[in-house]
Amino acid sequence: MTLSELNQRYAIGNHVQFKEIADGVIIAEIANQHAVANIALQGAHIATFQPRGEEPVIWLSPYAKFAPGKSIRGGVPICWPWFGPHKTDSKLPGHGYARTVPWEVLETQALPDGSTFLRFGLIESDATRAQWPHPSTVQLDVTVGKALRVELATSNTGKAAFELGEALHTYFHISDVAKMTIRGLENCEYLDKVQDFARFIQKDGIVIESEVDRVYVNTAADCVIEDKGLKRAIRIAKQGSKSTVVWNPWTEKADKMGDFGENGHRGMVCVESGNALENVVTVAPGETHKLVAIYSVEKL
Numbered sequence: 377m378t379l380s381e382l383n384q385r386y387a388i389g390n391h392v393q394f395k396e397i398a399d400g401v402i403i404a405e406i407a408n409q410h411a412v413a414n415i416a417l418q419g420a421h422i423a424t425f426q427p428r429g430e431e432p433v434i435w436l437s438p439y440a441k442f443a444p445g446k447s448i449r450g451g452v453p454i455c456w457p458w459f460g461p462h463k464t465d466s467k468l469p470g471h472g473y474a475r476t477v478p479w480e481v482l483e484t485q486a487l488p489d490g491s492t493f494l495r496f497g498l499i500e501s502d503a504t505r506a507q508w509p510h511p512s513t514v515q516l517d518v519t520v521g522k523a524l525r526v527e528l529a530t531s532n533t534g535k536a537a538f539e540l541g542e543a544l545h546t547y548f549h550i551s552d553v554a555k556m557t558i559r560g561l562e563n564c565e566y567l568d569k570v571q572d573f574a575r576f577i578q579k580d581g582i583v584i585e586s587e588v589d590r591v592y593v594n595t596a597a598d599c600v601i602e603d604k605g606l607k608r609a610i611r612i613a614k615q616g617s618k619s620t621v622v623w624n625p626w627t628e629k630a631d632k633m634g635d636f637g638e639n640g641h642r643g644m645v646c647v648e649s650g651n652a653l654e655n656v657v658t659v660a661p662g663e664t665h666k667l668v669a670i671y672s673v674e675k676l
């Protein structure tokens with residue numbers, strides 16, 4: 377669909393319009409009474425979310441690349457249909473392909489409470505089918521209000537069950553990594569990717585003082601990012617998710633990645649709601665599995 381067709385069909389005054397920000401890169405720009413947000417059609421990738429009167433909730437690197445086929449550093453990348461490296465084929469992209477392929481807009485709506493609703497669907501192609509041979513559809517519902525609600529729905533339209541790994545790999549904006557603590561994962565078991573997937577139990581709130589790359593398993597708990605610098609907390613509520621991934625690459629890795637900027641890692645932390653490792657989900661024929669995350673701000 378062309379940009380003008382998109383706007384004719386799906387733009388809503390005082391809610392959403394579509395813009396081309398670079399060659400072949402279209403975003404939905406949402407601005408309503410509660411918040412502003414941008415969503416790239418590639419990857420149905422929420423790039424920004426800022427409630428009115430608040431600092432951004434979502435972190436987007438100033439060096440993020442918006443280009444066809446490239447993943448965006450920051451926002452809410454969708455890891456689907458596997459999380460991390462592919463189980464058997466190391467040539468396939470890490471975290472799956474959903475974040476780097478085009479999605480289409482299926483619906484937009486102005487909701488009675490002033491929020492904006494958008495529905496996106498992943499566009500299948502020979503290239504996606506070659507990587508994921510299971511008949512399925514995947515949709516992302518986004519509600520931009522005072523809170524940001526994200527729902528990723530995977531339907532099995534085939535005749536055999538399949539295994540699904542997934543995550544909403546959300547980057548949160550924080551004042552400084554030294555001033556934040558993540559709560560909600562106390563007493564949870566995690567696999568530490570920095571220590572060759574060794575298993576540990578989280579004792580207290582999570583503070584980050586070096587590279588952290590952990591998959592907390594068997595947890596449906598809400599998390600809260602307490603930020604003393606911004607005097608606020610970001611609440612991450614979730615449904616249909618048994619894993620929470622916490623990631624900060626720290627200095628050396630961030631420098632190597634090339635799209636964080638100097639000390640960029642200090643202003644972000646990823647708290648990812650999903651189903652990974654031993655929590656991958658089996659989706660039976662005819663079944664729809666839903667992963668939901670709701671991000672909201674609370675005063676500290």
Ligand SMILES: O=P(O)(O)OC[C@H]1O[C@@H](O)[C@H](O)[C@@H](O)[C@@H]1O
Nearest residue numbers: 447470471545569589590621623
């Ligand atoms: O650079 P990418 O592919 O977006 O991945 C970033 C990180 O994503 C995290 O979820 C993984 O646990 C890390 O291992 C990974 O480095």
